[in-house]
Amino acid sequence: MAAAVLIENLQKSYGNVRAVKDISFAVQSQEIFGLLGPNGSGKTTTLRCLCTLSKPDLGKISVGNVNAIANPKVARQRLGYIAQEVAIDKVLTGRELLRLQAALYHIPRKLIDPRIDQLVQALGLEDYANLKTGTYSGGIRKRLDLAAGLLHQPEVLVLDEPTVGLDIESRQLLWDFLRQLKSAGTSILLTSHYLEEVDALADRLAIIDQGRVIAEGTPSELKDQVGGDRVTLKIREFTPDQEAEQAKDMLSSLPFVDSVLVNNAQGNSLNLIVKSNTRVLTQIEQSLTSLNLPTFSLAQSRPSLDDVYLAATGKTLMDAEIAASSSRDMKKEKKQQMK
Amino acid sequence: MSSSFRSKSIDSILAPNPDLYEQSASDSNFLKDFGQETLALTKRLFIQLQRRPSTLVAGIIQPFMWLVLFGALFSKAPQGLFGNDLNYATFLAPGVIVFTAFSGALNAGLPIMFDREFGFLNRLLVAPLASRYSIVAASTIYIITLSFIQTAVIIGASAFVGAGFPSVMSLLAIAMIVFLIVLGVTAISMGLAFALPGHIELIAVIFVTNLPLLFASTALAPLEFMSKWLQVIASLNPLTYAIEPIRYIYMNSNWSMDSIVMHNPWFAINFMTIAVILLGFDALILLAIQPLLKRRFT
Numbered sequence: 001m002a003a004a005v006l007i008e009n010l011q012k013s014y015g016n017v018r019a020v021k022d023i024s025f026a027v028q029s030q031e032i033f034g035l036l037g038p039n040g041s042g043k044t045t046t047l048r049c050l051c052t053l054s055k056p057d058l059g060k061i062s063v064g065n066v067n068a069i070a071n072p073k074v075a076r077q078r079l080g081y082i083a084q085e086v087a088i089d090k091v092l093t094g095r096e097l098l099r100l101q102a103a104l105y106h107i108p109r110k111l112i113d114p115r116i117d118q119l120v121q122a123l124g125l126e127d128y129a130n131l132k133t134g135t136y137s138g139g140i141r142k143r144l145d146l147a148a149g150l151l152h153q154p155e156v157l158v159l160d161e162p163t164v165g166l167d168i169e170s171r172q173l174l175w176d177f178l179r180q181l182k183s184a185g186t187s188i189l190l191t192s193h194y195l196e197e198v199d200a201l202a203d204r205l206a207i208i209d210q211g212r213v214i215a216e217g218t219p220s221e222l223k224d225q226v227g228g229d230r231v232t233l234k235i236r237e238f239t240p241d242q243e244a245e246q247a248k249d250m251l252s253s254l255p256f257v258d259s260v261l262v263n264n265a266q267g268n269s270l271n272l273i274v275k276s277n278t279r280v281l282t283q284i285e286q287s288l289t290s291l292n293l294p295t296f297s298l299a300q301s302r303p304s305l306d307d308v309y310l311a312a313t314g315k316t317l318m319d320a321e322i323a324a325s326s327s328r329d330m331k332k333e334k335k336q337q338m339k
Numbered sequence: 340m341s342s343s344f345r346s347k348s349i350d351s352i353l354a355p356n357p358d359l360y361e362q363s364a365s366d367s368n369f370l371k372d373f374g375q376e377t378l379a380l381t382k383r384l385f386i387q388l389q390r391r392p393s394t395l396v397a398g399i400i401q402p403f404m405w406l407v408l409f410g411a412l413f414s415k416a417p418q419g420l421f422g423n424d425l426n427y428a429t430f431l432a433p434g435v436i437v438f439t440a441f442s443g444a445l446n447a448g449l450p451i452m453f454d455r456e457f458g459f460l461n462r463l464l465v466a467p468l469a470s471r472y473s474i475v476a477a478s479t480i481y482i483i484t485l486s487f488i489q490t491a492v493i494i495g496a497s498a499f500v501g502a503g504f505p506s507v508m509s510l511l512a513i514a515m516i517v518f519l520i521v522l523g524v525t526a527i528s529m530g531l532a533f534a535l536p537g538h539i540e541l542i543a544v545i546f547v548t549n550l551p552l553l554f555a556s557t558a559l560a561p562l563e564f565m566s567k568w569l570q571v572i573a574s575l576n577p578l579t580y581a582i583e584p585i586r587y588i589y590m591n592s593n594w595s596m597d598s599i600v601m602h603n604p605w606f607a608i609n610f611m612t613i614a615v616i617l618l619g620f621d622a623l624i625l626l627a628i629q630p631l632l633k634r635r636f637t
Binding site: 051052053073074076077079081083085087088089091092099100101102104105106109118119122148150153154180181183184185186 | 349350351352353354355356357368371372375376378379380382383386387390391457458459461462463464465466467468469
């Protein structure tokens with residue numbers, strides 16, 4: 001059976017900016033696939049190429065067994081696309097917008113209203129459907145946009161940063177809804193720069209950095225590849241430099257410790273990488289006691305996706321995020337995309 | 340997203356339905372699909388108009404002001420200057436009809452440009468439209484309706500200032516001419532909305548074409564009044580070929596397809612020629628914008 005979405009060696013530049021350098025991945029049928037990466041890493045450009053809004057410079061894109069570059073119209077029919085910023089006509093009511101969308105996807109006239117009713121109910125929009133969309137909150141807008149994207153019952157739903165700007169409750173509801181959608185048989189491709197979102201939702205993911213895929217697999221596969229467990233230790237709430245260095249020297253010499261890092265930004269807490277599946281907390285605490293040092297907090301965990309990102313790029317996702325936001329001109333990029 | 344969505348029946352609502360898209364992927368339904376999407380897009384424009392009627396109100400006031408103020412400006416012109424037994428208001432009315440329709444059509448691309456900038460156009464572009472000409476068709480239907488309302492008001496107002504009231508046949512001819520000029524100009528404007536980088540540029544183009552095309556046409560003065568070079572420009576201006584036949588209809592209640600409407604610097608022109616010129620203009624524009632509509636915003 002063909003993959004729901006197959007992207008091979010995609011390349012795309014805007015002017016001098018090489019937004020996508022080389023991206024390949026496959027979304028299998030009925031799975032949630034996450035594209036994780038900082039802002040500006042090429043996620044949105046990849047989705048724009050998939051949804052036939054942009055024409056790739058190079059590479060192949062298929063939706064099911066359809067070549068999306070040669071047959072964009074057939075691909076469009078099979079995809080539902082939920083853009084990051086919900087574009088709604090605020091003069092229309094939710095129901096009017098859904099009717100317009102249904103007609104654009106050529107849903108037979110007599111099926112339109114029953115179909116809209118189904119989705120309005122499924123997404124809990126009963127109280128809002130007949131109000132102008134200009135009055136909606138962010139969460140309700142997103143739900144309306146989901147309803148619009150699902151009207152034509154697409155094989156693949158594509159979501160760009162689905163929970164940016166949503167409150168926690170809306171976000172949780174959206175996650176539950178996407179899981180439900182998957183179990184009903186829809187394949188889902190989503191981008192996110194939130195680690196916990198991809199970790200919680202995605203069956204498989206690709207990590208993207210500067211227009212390239214740097215890792216691909218299930219969340220636990222990727223974490224296992226990084227190896228080791230993570231230990232976070234605070235000697236005091238705010239540890240003096242000298243004590244931190246003293247503890248670092250001692251901990252580095254322990255046989256089960258691979259590396260120790262002093263994190264100045266977190267009050268000189270110590271980040272350790274230790275051998276996997278060994279319970280080391282008691283030993284660490286005992287060693288500290290022997291140096292007459294107290295323990296404020298101590299925790300052991302499996303590696304996170306952030307550790308995967310860190311191992312592949314040498315920086316944390318947060319750092320990449322901050323670096324990207326200071327070097328990026330969003331207005332200019334939008335202008336470029338419109339050209 | 341109520342808690343009830345975990346029920347079994349929801350599964351069937353959310354499940355993909357390949358039948359639906361296999362069905363509509365076939366091209367046999369082209370006309371039906373084109374009609375459906377055009378109708379839906381047109382409906383959106385009329386809902387917007389209904390809830391924000393200021394464009395219509397302004398669109399009626401403006402030609403009225405043209406008629407009153409421009410008419411007053413030349414009211415002391417010597418009798419017979421613009422033709423036999425013709426006052427300037429009567430001479431002006433056809434010019435105002437065409438110019439009003441032209442301005443409306445020239446602005447038709449603006450809502451599309453704003454849809455583009457706000458991302459709403461992406462909703463249309465990711466949809467499997469039968470043809471993007473449905474976007475042009477919807478705007479044309481909308482602008483034509485507005486133009487007909489405006490034209491009716493101008494004809495009524497002109498009758499009131501003594502221009503007389505055209506016969507039913509003449510009204511049909513006027514409607515046909517207005518339709519042909521609006522179709523071509525709307526298509527130009529839509530093409531620009533797809534081609535230009537943003538609304539600032541589109542407004543700039545509208546700004547530099549609108550009034551100059553008015554002055555370089557026979558809307559305000561007959562061809563014979565113009566210096567030779569302006570006559571040539573006015574004779575290349577499609578507006579002239581919409582204004583002159585309407586003016587002829589106003590002045591001669593007995594007209595036929597063979598009636599000589601005007602002489603441009605090169606040859607005499609009857610209604611038949613006018614029809615050919617306007618149809619050719621529309622066909623040319625519609626063909627010319629095809630690559631613009633097809634293009635993706637890279």
